[in-house]
Amino acid sequence: MAALMINGQTVNADVDPDTPLLWALREQIGLTGTKYGCGIAQCGACTVHVDGVATRSCSVPVSAVMGKQITTIEGLAQNGVLHKVQKAWIDHDVPQCGYCQSGMIMAAAALLKERPKPTDADINAAITNICRCGTFQQVREAIHAAANA
Numbered sequence: 001m002a003a004l005m006i007n008g009q010t011v012n013a014d015v016d017p018d019t020p021l022l023w024a025l026r027e028q029i030g031l032t033g034t035k036y037g038c039g040i041a042q043c044g045a046c047t048v049h050v051d052g053v054a055t056r057s058c059s060v061p062v063s064a065v066m067g068k069q070i071t072t073i074e075g076l077a078q079n080g081v082l083h084k085v086q087k088a089w090i091d092h093d094v095p096q097c098g099y100c101q102s103g104m105i106m107a108a109a110a111l112l113k114e115r116p117k118p119t120d121a122d123i124n125a126a127i128t129n130i131c132r133c134g135t136f137q138q139v140r141e142a143i144h145a146a147a148n149a
């Protein structure tokens with residue numbers, strides 16, 4: 001049993017400490033907004049925040065995040081108000097199939113926390129998530145829009 005702090009609440013998950021956080025989130029806790037893509041820290045579909053840092057949850061064991069603040073896509077909006085990245089994503093019609101988009105949004109939100117006005121180079125360096133639908137240009141535009149919101 002692992003006690004995890006997720007989206008501001010303590011949640012007990014019946015998992016081994018070496019279980020990847022992604023599986024605890026999806027299978028035990030039911031937070032299925034975080035997606036499985038590659039399982040080897042390459043695609044970013046599983047990105048969540050751990051103490052505010054974008055983290056690929058498929059490749060982090062539960063034991064490494066106990067006592068840390070975990071935020072998933074379900075916890076990004078605050079008090080019913082969408083995060084500025086979520087608003088920009090809607091305004092710019094970013095998602096296509098949508099599968100990679102939770103991870104993209106979480107990565108973008110973490111980037112803006114660290115760099116409120118990122119350059120294109122900052123975005124290229126930070127957003128290494130893979131989108132099979134090719135939304136990269138819209139992602140970039142929406143990040144700039146969120147930065148200026």
Ligand code: FES
Pocket residue numbers: 035036037038039040041042043044045046047056057058059
């Ligand atoms: S599923 Fe975690 S990076 Fe691809």
Ligand code: FES
Pocket residue numbers: 095096097098099100101130131132133134135
């Ligand atoms: S929107 Fe389809 S994979 Fe990115």
